Structure formats: C-alpha cells, structure tokens
Amino acid sequence: MELGKALLYLGLFLVALGILLLYFPKLFAWFGHLPGDIRIEREGLRVYIPL
Template sequence: MEVGKVLLFLGLLLVLLGLLFLYAPKLLSWFGHLPGDIRIERDGLKVYIPIASALVLSLLLTLLWNLLTLLRR
C-alpha cells in the first residue's frame, strides 16, 4: 500500500473518531437502554446485562469489517 493512501486512511479515521467523540453522547443516548437489556436494581445491588446492545454492536462491527475487507480487494 502506498504511503499516501495510508495517511489518507488514518486522517479519515481520526476525523471520524473526532466526530464520534463530539456527537456520540447525543446520538447514542439510546444505546444501553434497548428492549432486551436487562437491568436489576435492588438495595445494595445493581446488575446490568446489555444483551440487545451487545447484539447491535456486534452487527455493526461485523458490517464494518466486511465493508473494509471488500474495499481491500
């Protein structure tokens, strides 16, 4: 891979990460509160099992990985 392409990719990645850090709290406020996420709160006990959130995150990462491998060909 050429150095220019690597630098462009890293620059784009940094821009996307910057946008994520700026807007993620507003855009992803629903994440972690999906139907299917188990939350148990009792006296002195808090249990949180993010089943639906983990499935959504896994799906998004799988799609991203497949897109990147498709673009590398």
C-alpha cells in the same frame, strides 16, 4: 500514502463522533436497548452485551 489518508479520515470521524457523544448524548440513547441485548445494571456497574 493512501493508508495515511485513511487513518487521517478515520481519526477525524472518531473526533466528530466523540463530539456528538459529548454534546448530544441522547442521539445514541437507543444503543444498548436493542432486542436481544443483555443489560446488567447495578449500583456502580453497567454491563452491555450486544448479541
């Protein structure tokens, strides 16, 4: 029963996070721009490697 509740809360959290990313993308604009991250951006390709 506890595992079911944990999965339900995790699912609700992911839905809320998805809505935030969909409607407020600037909130997470810093992601991929941290010191030490490797970013490769070319036409039609974006690769982010966090270290």
